[in-house]
């Protein structure tokens with residue numbers, strides 16, 4: 115089967131983009147990154163695209179409708195089949211989102227529907243929850259909403275601050291996003307009745323995405339979710 119043609123939309127650092135590019139450099143990976151779009155010319159992630167020789171475009175976000183028109187044209191021109199939002203910090207035009215329904219995904223650093231929007235790690239710390247994590251979901255017009263495809267749990271440690279927690283969640287994001295894109299590319303993911311069904315993939319594997327090396331995260335080991 116041909117590799118799924120993926121575009122990644124970024125606004126900043128692009129570490130998730132970097133991990134998606136790394137995953138797709140394996141010939142056995144079923145998706146390829148064919149286009150990167152940033153709304154900001156200074157986004158650090160653009161360097162990952164250029165190092166990998168992936169076409170990248172800057173489409174300034176002066177207005178939602180104009181951005182959608184220009185981004186949509188580029189996506190069509192490059193025959194993109196899946197759009198991945200990876201640290202893309204703008205709210206997209208609702209008609210554009212609708213036109214990519216179930217073909218556009220986002221990663222968010224919390225266990226949605228908890229803590230949508232800005233500073234989810236700070237929100238989790240302020241709420242005093244013991245577990246947070248990250249979520250990959252299909253995009254709907256509402257911010258950080260839509261059918262959940264995959265989640266991974268990160269335990270909050272005593273004394274955690276926003277920086278430490280964000281870094282630990284990010285390391286898990288770097289595993290979860292390439293895995294989720296692979297599942298989509300292998301045509302294992304479908305939306306039925308507003309929920310996601312994944313073919314040939316068991317929940318315990320998804321839920322045990324915490325770091326494998328217990329020395330890196332001793333408190334996480336005992337907290338691993340069993341379903």
Ligand code: GRF
Pocket residue numbers: 124126127128129130131159200201202221222223284287
């Ligand atoms: C990640 O935490 C992602 O979940 C959120 O924005 C951050 C982007 O990081 N949506 P990066 O640009 O991929 O390094």
